[in-house]
Amino acid sequence: MGEQQDGWRDAWADGRPAVHIGNVADFNAQFLAPGLDAGQAERRRRQGHHYASMAVCYSPEPAVILLPHQVEDAWIDLLAVELAWGRVELHSGLATSADTGLGMADALRARPALLARIGSAGLPVLPWGLTAGLLDLFDPAGPAPAPAASVGSAAALAVTRRYESKAASHELFTAIAPGHPGIFVPRQERPDGPRRAARRIAARAARGATTVLKSPHGVGGYGTTVVTPRQVAEAGGARALLRRLTAEEALAPGGLLLEEYVEGAGRLRDLTFDAVVGPDGAVHPVGVGVMAVDGTHYQGVTVGPHVVPRGPARAAEAFGLAVGRALAAEGYRGWFDVDFVIDRTRRLAPTEINLRLTGPAVAFVLKARLDEVRGPGHLVRTLDALPLGARLSQQLLFDHVEGLRARCGRLGVTLLPLVPTASYQELPSVGLALAARDTDALDAAESLVRVANQALGELFDTLAG
Incomplete structure (x- = not known):
């Protein structure tokens, strides 16, 4: 298995500079539970708009970057030097927090001159994920001028909406798994209503079983939580626990899936396999990475040579390619x-399909670009929301x-900023990538960054005193 294979680059962006659209919030909005109140929906939208800053690295070489929040040119200039980009045209602040409910498709529709310039450039257009609004703007059959490489099609959007469901993806996993001995699919139940769900959770807890609760749709760990028998007891029963988890927005209101908990441990517990389905339907592997997951919440990933041992990497790739062929x-x-959890016997349990870009996709793109401009062998670690x-x-x-x-440079590590727009939020954070030639250097740099970020609070306390 190749750790990083070049075929995906032509399949993804035709080997050319591309237009990157940070439409994370638009994509996620397709799957918001109907029971969310306005405040919950706005929080989901705002988080998506911040995460969209990673659009700077949707492909190895951007030509145009379109972002919802305002991003200063200095961030792009810094990345352009490190990644040897040519001229990059930045349009940011297109869907600011003042425009409640505004998505990127709406924002672009209101800028016909910008749309026409993108269309006339004939460059590949790469969004975070497909939405109906985006297809209306860029599909060759639509009214707006379309670039040479379209963002997608109605058929691709229909498949996206189907398999972003954790129930539909589970069905596909179950159908494919018999041909892959190293793969096992956790059992999943779909209770009819919250009372039935509570009874099943209580029954499982009485047997000492931990249960994974999943909303049918969710991103980055939102809508998924792990419930132990002790938590059920401490909450005063399963019904009370479900009410609390919904109120805390750990679960979305509405349907619920119950899934067998996979007991895993160690550095390799959470893996991801990334690939690209090309215009001709061929599936091109990108690579396998080790994700950092806090509970059920994605925090980042490490990709590069020898990060994942050959056995698990080959098993993840073989199964992921089979999934890709079915999607194609x-x-x-x-x-x-395709994301996996590895159990204590080294079997891989597939947990979900993401039919879009992801945090790991950005790490793979950065590795490809750094290998191209500085020579092969890079390890890349992304840290998506480091607290400040x-x-x-x-x-x-x-300046920080x-x-x-x-x-980090003195440690032999290159630090690249990815999400600079969340630094003034109520819970401020920053998204970064670290690139080096060995994991010890990455670990040292990550520790340095975390300590320095936390020390900001002490510095401001000192100044205030």
Whole structure:
């Protein structure tokens, strides 16, 4: 198995600079539970808009970047130097927090001149994921000028909506798994209503069984939680626990799936396999990475040579390619991944399909670009939402990151900023990537960054005193 194979690059962006659209919130909005109130929906939208800053690295070489939140040019200039990009045209602040409910498709529709320029450039257009609104703007059959490489098709959108469901993906896993001895699919139940779900959770807890609760749709761990027998007892029963988890927004209101808990441990517990379905339906592997998951919440990933041992990597790739062929047969085209949990016997349990770009996709793209411009062998670790000890403007954050870059450089590590827009939120954070030639250097740099971020709070406390 090749750790990183080049075929996906032509299949993904035709080997050319591309237009990157940060439509994370638009994509997620397709799957919001109807029972969410306005405040919950707005929080989901705002989080998606911040995460969309990673659109800077949707492909190895952007030509145009379209972002919902305002991003200063200095961030793009910094990345352009490190990644040897040519001229990059940035359009940011297109769907700001002041425009409640505004998505990227709406924002672009309101800018016909920008749309026409993108269309006339004839470049590949790469969104985070497919939405009906985006297809209306860029599909060759639609009214707007379309680039040479379309964002997708109605068939691909239908497949996306089907298999982003954790119930439909489970059905596909179950159908494919018999041909893959190293794969096992956790049992899944679909209770009819919350009372039935509570009874099943209580019955499982009485037997000492831990249960994974999944909303049919969710991203980044939202809508998925693990419930132990002790938690059921401490909450005063399963019904009370379900009410609390919904109120805390750990679960979305509405349907619920119950899944067998896979007991895993160690560095390799959570794996992801990424691939691209090309325009001709061929499936091109990108690679296998080790995800960092806190409970059920994705935190980042490490990709590169020897990060995943050959055995698990080959098993993940073989199964992931089979999933990709099934998606392609139904009409899907574009990036996808399959996530796995490894149990204590080293069997792989597939947990979900993401028919879109993901955090790991950005890590694979960065590795490909760094290998191209600096030579092969890079390891890349993305850290999606590192807490900051204080709220910072983008200018103050830039100064902080520049200091971190210098310190990481002395360790032989390149630090690349990915999500600079969340630094002034109520819970401020920043998304970063680290690139090096060995894991010890990555570990040292990550520790350095975490300590320095936390120390910001102490610094501001000192100044205030």
